Structure formats: structure tokens, C-alpha cells
Amino acid sequence: MQTRNPLLNDFADLMTDAFGAAQAMGEEAQAMFRARADRIIADMDLVSREEYDAVKANLADAIEIIAALEARVEALEKASEKKPVTRKRKAPAKSAAAKSTD
Structure with missing residues (x-):
């Protein structure tokens, strides 16, 4: 009695080769x-995570600066409202007679 069938061995080898080829494919x-996906993404001109984080940090800094400047402008406007604008009075013009005696 034969324990190994050459036909089954050949079939098993063929299946092993087929699975290897399928895996390689x-x-x-x-x-x-x-x-292809990398090329499509490169063509889309997307920003990298590092660039995004840098722009986000710059935006946060700009927002803080704008808030500080707005507070400063508001303080200056309040200060200018409290002080009424006064004008110096001009000295009355000397008359022609007074000028001639000088």
C-alpha cells in the first residue's frame, strides 16, 4: 500500500506555487x-502636518497680538474721551494804531 500519491503531491506543489504567485501579485x-496614491496626493499640492502646525502656531500668535492691540486702542480711546480738547485762544490782533506806535 502506497502512502504518498504522486498526483496529490504534484497538485499540492501546484497550489503552493499558485498561492505564492497570487501573494506576489x-x-x-x-x-x-x-x-499612484502618493502621486495623486503630490499633485493635489497638500500641506504637510509640520507646515500646518507651523501656520496654526503663527495664527495663534497673531490672534494674541491683535487682541493686545485692540485692548490698547480701546484704552487710548477711553483716555482721549475723558480729556476734552481745549484750544488756546489767540491773542486779539493789535490794532493798526498800536502797531504804528511800537
Whole structure:
């Protein structure tokens, strides 16, 4: 009685090769998809996370500066409202007779 059938061995080898080829094709398809996705993303001109974080930090700084400047302008406006504007009076013009005696 034979324990190993050559036909089954050949079939098992064929299946092993087929699964290996299918796995290789899957990996190649995944690599092609990633390459295409990377190219599409590069063409979209997206910003990197580092650039986004830097712009976000600059915006936060600008908002703080604007808030400080708004408070300063408001304080200056309140200070100018409290003090009424006074004008110096002009000295009365000397008459022609007074000028001639000088």
C-alpha cells in the first residue's frame, strides 16, 4: 500500500506555487496603488502636518497680538474721551494804531 500519491503531491506543489504567485501579485498591486496614491496626493499640492502646525502656531500668535492691540486702542480711546480738547485762544490782533506806535 502506497502512502504518498504522486498526483496529490504534484497538485499540492501546484497550489503552493499558485498561492505564492497570487501573494506576489497582491503585493505588487498594493505597491502600485500606493505609488499612484502618493502621486495623486503630490499633485493635489497638500500641506504637510509640520507646515500646518507651523501656520496654526503663527495664527495663534497673531490672534494674541491683535487682541493686545485692540485692548490698547480701546484704552487710548477711553483716555482721549475723558480729556476734552481745549484750544488756546489767540491773542486779539493789535490794532493798526498800536502797531504804528511800537
